[in-house]
Amino acid sequence: MTELGSAPVPAPSPEDHIAGPVDAPLVIEYADFECPYCAAQHLRLSRLRLRRVFRHFPVRSSHPRAWAAACAAEAAALQDRFWEMHELLFSDQGRLEDPHLWERARELGLDLERFETDRRSDAVRDRVRRDFQSGVRAGVVTTPSLFHDGRLYAGQLDAAALLAVSAGGSA
Amino acid sequence: MISPGEQAPEFTLRREDGNAFTPEDLQGKTTVLVFYPFAFSPVCTDQFNLYEEVLDDLKARGATLYGVSCDATWSQKAFREKLGVTIEQLSDFEPKGEACRAFGVYHPGGFPQRALVIIGPDGVVKWGYEAEVPTELPGANLIFDGLAAAGGG
Numbered sequence: 001m002t003e004l005g006s007a008p009v010p011a012p013s014p015e016d017h018i019a020g021p022v023d024a025p026l027v028i029e030y031a032d033f034e035c036p037y038c039a040a041q042h043l044r045l046s047r048l049r050l051r052r053v054f055r056h057f058p059v060r061s062s063h064p065r066a067w068a069a070a071c072a073a074e075a076a077a078l079q080d081r082f083w084e085m086h087e088l089l090f091s092d093q094g095r096l097e098d099p100h101l102w103e104r105a106r107e108l109g110l111d112l113e114r115f116e117t118d119r120r121s122d123a124v125r126d127r128v129r130r131d132f133q134s135g136v137r138a139g140v141v142t143t144p145s146l147f148h149d150g151r152l153y154a155g156q157l158d159a160a161a162l163l164a165v166s167a168g169g170s171a
Numbered sequence: 172m173i174s175p176g177e178q179a180p181e182f183t184l185r186r187e188d189g190n191a192f193t194p195e196d197l198q199g200k201t202t203v204l205v206f207y208p209f210a211f212s213p214v215c216t217d218q219f220n221l222y223e224e225v226l227d228d229l230k231a232r233g234a235t236l237y238g239v240s241c242d243a244t245w246s247q248k249a250f251r252e253k254l255g256v257t258i259e260q261l262s263d264f265e266p267k268g269e270a271c272r273a274f275g276v277y278h279p280g281g282f283p284q285r286a287l288v289i290i291g292p293d294g295v296v297k298w299g300y301e302a303e304v305p306t307e308l309p310g311a312n313l314i315f316d317g318l319a320a321a322g323g324g
Contacts (some may be wrong), residue, residue, distance in 0.1 A: 004228050004315040061255040062220045136225060139310040142217050 009138035020051035025168035034063035055131040065096035075119035172275035182270035184261035206283035210250035223256040297321030
């Protein structure tokens with residue numbers, strides 16, 4: 001049985017998707033590719049010098065294609081194209097149906113057959129679910145949510161929080 | 172609000188099908204009551220979307236979760252359908268707030284405080300949580316903490 005009781009947010013591990021300079025301020029993001037606030041926050045964060053850890057937090061009742069998009073990103077990760085797919089998903093949230101996902105996979109030069117098998121596999125679903133569950137345990141209740149310097153920022157960061165995060169300190 | 176160890180009070184809530192939901196319906200299973208202020212208010216929306224995502228895990232622990240508010244059944248049903256969630260809603264519409272008062276979660280503003288109550292198969296309250304302000308959204312992790320404290324796993 002899965003344990004979903006309270007637990008601290010897991011530290012970054014080799015299992016995670018991590019981007020940015022090692023010495024930059026660290027942020028751990030919980031986000032959903034169908035969430036417009038997540039796309040907006042992604043744009044803002046991409047202008048800052050940060051080390052970003054991305055974790056999935058798809059909620060299907062509000063975003064019916066969130067799981068499909070998360071699994072597509074994981075399938076791309078299996079062909080070493082996670083961040084490219086991450087960018088393509090956030091840049092066009094109105095198009096997340098299957099043919100749109102295939103189009104992105106083609107654009108990235110992925111092995112389409114493998115992409116298709118992977119994104120529907122239990123392993124990929126479990127991978128997304130693990131992220132979601134670690135978020136639940138750490139008290140994530142909405143997207144986007146971001147952990148920085150031991151603090152949880154729920155929802156979009158305001159100007160003061162953005163400043164604090166990019167400076168590597170607490171607000 | 173009601174304390175762990177107390178027997179669940181007498182109350183009657185209205186189910187979506189019009190039938191009554193009373194302490195008899197608590198017998199033999201673990202029940203999680205999610206009291207929330209208003210259908211369609213933004214925080215409640217996120218709250219049920221989130222809880223819906225962990226329903227399978229709650230079922231695996233033998234727990235059944237219900238939403239409780241003072242909204243009319245029709246409003247609750249429309250709310251649930253708009254969210255696309257399956258969590259059954261119980262209405263405390265008439266006499267308004269009577270069940271919420273019995274559980275000690277009625278806000279003077281005329282709505283339930285945002286609160287979680289876990290009741291064991293014996294009808295005894297095992298755990299409770301009340302949000303400090305109605306805009307606070309209790310994480311799903313708290314429900315699982317409560318179930319662990321209740322001895323449900």
